[in-house]
Amino acid sequence: MARGRNSGGHRYPRSARVGETLREIIAEELVRIDDEDLAFVTVTSIDVDNELNRANVYFDSLAGEEADDDIVEALDRHRARLLSAVGTQSSAKKTPSLCVRRDV
Numbered sequence: 761m762a763r764g765r766n767s768g769g770h771r772y773p774r775s776a777r778v779g780e781t782l783r784e785i786i787a788e789e790l791v792r793i794d795d796e797d798l799a800f801v802t803v804t805s806i807d808v809d810n811e812l813n814r815a816n817v818y819f820d821s822l823a824g825e826e827a828d829d830d831i832v833e834a835l836d837r838h839r840a841r842l843l844s845a846v847g848t849q850s851s852a853k854k855t856p857s858l859c860v861r862r863d864v
Contacts, residue, residue: 779806781850782815789845797827797834804863808856815856818863828862835860 787803800822807816821831835842839858847855 773810775808775810775812778812778850778852778856779808779815781852782806782808782817782846782856785846785849786817786842789842793838793841795834795838797830798838799823801831801835812852812854812856815858817858817860819860820863825862832860832862 783803783806786806790798790801790803802820803817804820805818807818808814817835819831819835821827823831842858843855846852
């Protein structure tokens with residue numbers, strides 16, 4: 761009998777584990793993308809809903825708040841590539857849609 765754990769033996773919710781996996785994959789993919797608008801962008805966290813349908817991607821940048829619109833546009837341009845990376849590198853059965861937001 762597992763004490764203090766759910767039946768899967770995990771210490772935190774599945775959505776949190778998936779969010780951390782997505783953060784790692786997306787951060788690695790941003791390093792590979794050759795886009796000046798994404799040069800100083802860091803993915804700070806990702807919140808995934810319980811159904812794993814949607815993920816809020818939070819970012820920060822050394823470029824400052826004035827570059828936020830350009831960063832969001834650049835991430836939108838590369839959305840298909842990011843989703844493809846998530847789909848191929850994760851073991852999830854489905855890939856959540858991504859919503860990009862500045863971390864405040």
